[in-house]
Amino acid sequence: MNAPVALDAMGGDHAPRETVAGALAAAAAGVPVVLVGDEARLREELAAQGGELPIVHAPEVIDMHAHATEVRRRRQASINVAMRLVKEGEAEAAVSMGHSGATMASALFTLGRVRGIERPAILAEIPSQAPSGRVHLIDAGANADVRPAHLVQFARMGAAYAERMSGVARPRVGLLSIGEEPTKGNQLVLEAHPLLAEAGLHFVGNVEGRDVLADAADVIVTDGFTGNVVLKLAEGEAKILFGWIKEALASSFKAKLGALLAKDALRRLAARMDPAEYGAMPLLGVRGPAFIGHGASDRRAVRNALARAHKMARSGLVEALAAVE
């Protein structure tokens, strides 16, 4: 089966220019891609960029200010058409840099949930000191309020992803809390701890904020409120610290000269910390690979997201999750 990855080519702040450019780059790297969106507009963009890709026409688009409830009503919106292609086996995965809430809603009602998963969750990969070079944070924002049993489901999905997508054998699962002892945490964490200990996972207990980027766990489980704050803080702090480093390096002639010499090394590090490195985040627990990217995504993020979605489709992860229960 060689179904392509469906890209919601109209989604995102810089669509369709960056989505098309990213899709062409992914296709050049061997990822099969189909563009979903306004056909005339996409043909025009492809011609301007001197490339060719298959297109599935979708006359509508859910813009960034739309209410997520519009998703159900607007059947011909590009995100819905992309998800339907996955549902019908015409695409192996869907990727959107558009409205996150709309993408989640579309994935949920078009693809449906994996059996045994009550709450699909977003998994974020954050560069860390773990051997795989990243920590897998779940839930990064899909569910603001959850119950202890949901955290166990998140843990299962996160561990399966770390294993199949990042090649981590027997991933260490940590529960995000405010102290290492099982007696530390809020009510949710206190109740989830014993459930996680008995879930048959490689549970390493509570981890703290300072452990997120350290080599304490491969998978960190938390509610979608805390997870979203953690993800955005981790990204925002890296950006601000690099800004301060730039300022510091411009503060004297000697420092400037040093900065010039160290430029390549620092640039590689900044690229590693750039969210575009991962491109987009999977919504785990729906029946098909669905990836949600930053609205601000550039072509590099789009290309990396498409490659990741393709990899997940071939990893058998969705089927593995369905087989758990």
Add this chain to the structure above:
Amino acid sequence: MNAPVALDAMGGDHAPRETVAGALAAAAAGVPVVLVGDEARLREELAAQGGELPIVHAPEVIDMHAHATEVRRRRQASINVAMRLVKEGEAEAAVSMGHSGATMASALFTLGRVRGIERPAILAEIPSQAPSGRVHLIDAGANADVRPAHLVQFARMGAAYAERMSGVARPRVGLLSIGEEPTKGNQLVLEAHPLLAEAGLHFVGNVEGRDVLADAADVIVTDGFTGNVVLKLAEGEAKILFGWIKEALASSFKAKLGALLAKDALRRLAARMDPAEYGAMPLLGVRGPAFIGHGASDRRAVRNALARAHKMARSGLVEALAAVE
């Protein structure tokens, strides 16, 4: 009135060496200090360091592994003696680098709560792009589960602290959430938002994880679970990023040479990001300035904490909080 700051000289991983050294440094800078702890042991340490300071004897110490409930029973523990000095007007403030839970418990039952404050909260200052150079995060860990009304009390205390301690006129208060719109957040945040909007503060609405270190607010209000995760992540990430920068700068001869030239500029930045810069965090809402520091505090952190406690005692902050309701 020239009551000194009472330092729990036996508290912390490196006590009494670092506590005594920090106290001597603070005293040399004009901060009146009294050491609280085992008198013979402290005399010995003072002699070894060639300094002199007043001592109030306290025969016991609450070690880092003690249960917080031991605090009430062990009346002669150094932390309890320090708090009693504040309560009785013999000290203007108390500082401890020991067991955080014990320090909180001791402050609560010895000093009591300020009228109108149901839940005292920990305020953390984190370096940020705000004009004052820092953001004031409250609660940073005292209350893992809170009600919406508690967040309003935290906001009041945080704003008063930012105004009197950091010189921020009309501090901008943000509510930590997972989207800017008032409709985004978990149940707690959704209910707290309208209460904060009507609290007579300069409320700027929701702020996200990416805004914590940006110039979005002077005070960020959150529950003690999220706040503690944020604080520890912010500190941990800075440490890990600086480590990666060091590695990057050692990766080639050219980069190494650059690093040598840029060393001073980078060192100043690393010092700014070091939690020792603030020294310790105040527990706001108890009747007297009480500061809680990292167990790992070195002399610089101890000195800075004592200076901060002295400043808070003279700021009239506790009295101002009591006058609010």
